[in-house]
Amino acid sequence: MVDPEGKTATPEEPPRELDPAWRRVLLARHPKRPHSLDYIQRICNDFHEIHGDRLFGDDPAIVTGFADFDGRQVLFVMEQKGRTTKEKIHRNFGMPKPEGYRKALRAMQMAAKFDRPIVTFLDTAGAYPGIDAEERGQAEAIARNLREMARLPVPVVVVCISEGGSGGALALGVGNVILMMENAVYSVISPENCANILFRDTGRAEWAAGALKLTAEDLNALGMIDEIIPEPPGGAQDDWDTAAANLRLHLAGRFRELSIMSADQLVEHRYAKFRKMGNFFA
C-alpha cells in the first residue's frame, strides 16, 4: 500500500553540501514523510481510535487507540501532524495541548489496567505554546506524564518517528525501549530557537543542528536511545511501505523481549534506564 502522493511527487531533496544534521532536520520535517497514522495503516490491523481526556476535550494532535499488532492487543499513543492545510489546522500543526497529554495518560493507564502493552510515536515540533495551553497547565500535564509513565506496569516502547520536539515529545517518551527512525531528530530545542537565543539569528539554525547533537546516531552514541530503525535509501518519504515494514519488525522484536518481564521488572527496568541517563559529570 503506497500513498500515490508520497510516491510520485518529486520531493524537495536537500542538496548534498548541507550540514549532515541539518539535512536530517529537513528530512524529519519533509512534507511527504509518513505520519503516525500512515504507519498505523501499514503495521497493524483493526485499529480503533479512542477520544478525549474526560476532563476538557479531545486533542487531535494526539491520537490514541487500540489495535491488533503481531498477535497482541496493543495501545498506540501517537503525535499526529496534518498533511493538507485543513488537516494541519485540525491537528494544530502537531502541537499538543494539555488535553492531548491527559488523553494519552488516561489511555495508557487504561491499557495498564488490562495488562496491555503500549507503543508511543513521537512526532511534534513541540507542545503548543499558547494562552489556553498555559491556562490549562501545559507544564503540569507534561510533568505528570513523565512521572506516571515511569510506573506503568506494562511494556512501553517509544519510537521517535520524525521530530522529537523537546518536552512536548518527551511527555510520551518514557519507555522501556526508545527507538528512532534513521532520519528522525530528537532535541531539547529546535535549531532555529537555539540559533535565535545564542546569536539572535535563525539563519544559523544549520550550525545549531550540528551543535545540538540531535540525530539518531548522536543520541545513540550518547546512550539516550536503544536502536536506530533503518529507512529506505533517500529516506522514508520515498517509500512508506519499506519504512513501515522496518518499523514493524523492530517493534515486534522488542515486544517479544519485553513480554518475558514481570510488571515489577518492567518498572525497575525503565527506572534504571532513565536513572543512568546523563552521567556526564565529574
Next chain:
Amino acid sequence: MSWFKRDKPTDEKLPKLEDSQRKVRTEGLWQKCEGCRQIIWKKDLEVNWNVCTKCGHHFRLDAPARIKLLLDEGVFETHDHCLTSSDPLHFVDSKPYSERLKAFQASTGLSDAVIAASGRLDGRTVQVCVMDIRFIGGSMGSVVGEKIARAIERSIGGHMPLVIVSASGGARMQEGAVSLMQMAKISAALMRMDEAHLPYISVLTDPTTGGVTASYAMLGDLNIAEPGALIGFAGPRVIEQTIRQKLPEGFQRSEFLLKHGMLDAIVPRLEMKQYISRALKFFMA
C-alpha cells in the same frame, strides 16, 4: 534607620561627581523597585531577604541566601558540591561551554545551578535543593539532574521530606538531549518518592519556566509559589510570537496560576519557612 532618612540626598549635599561616576555609584548602592518604582537602599533589601520594604515586591534571591532562610542555623551540610558537567556535546558557540562553565563557577562560587543540602527545618530533618538563577539562567543539565535525583534518593533512604526551590529558565541547551532526559530522570525518581509516601514540597520562584516547570516543579504534593513569580511552560516571548498578540496583564504570574488551579498556595518569602514547617506537620505528624 537608613542613611536615606537621616540625611536627604539632595544634589547640593552629594559630593560633586561626573555623570558617569554618579551612575556607577548609584547602581552600586541603590535599587529601583519594579513593584513600587521607589528607590531602595540595597542594604535594606538584603536585610529583608530581597523583599521590598515598601511594597513587598519579591526580588530574586540566590541559592546560598535561600538556604540560610529555610534551614535552621548552623546545622546543614551540602552534598555533591563538586559535581561539574563534563560537557557531553562538546558544545561551542561564541565560546566553549566548558569555558562558560568555569566563568560561572568563578562568578557564583557554585559548581552548577543547584545546591543540594540536608539540614533541619524547624527542627525536622529535610533534604533541600535550591536552584540559582545566576548560574546560566538556572538551567538544568546533567549536574542539576543528578544532584536532584540523589537528593530524592537520600529522602527515600532516610525517610525524610524533600523541598525543591526552583528558579530556572528550563533545560540547558548546551547539553542537548542529555538535559532533556533529566526531566524524565527526576520525574521517575519522584515516582519512587510518591510510592514511598514521603512529602515533596515544590517551591516555585521567579522565574520557573520550560523543562523545570514541565517536570519536578509541578510534581509537588504541594506546589507553592512566591508572589508575582513568572511560572510557565513556554516563555512569554515564544507565546507572543506564536499567537501574534499581546499577552494579558499578569499572564503566567503566580496569581494567574493560582486562579487556574495550578498552585496550592502563594506564600510570601518571609513566611515560607513557617508555611513549609506547618505543611510537613500535616504530612508527617
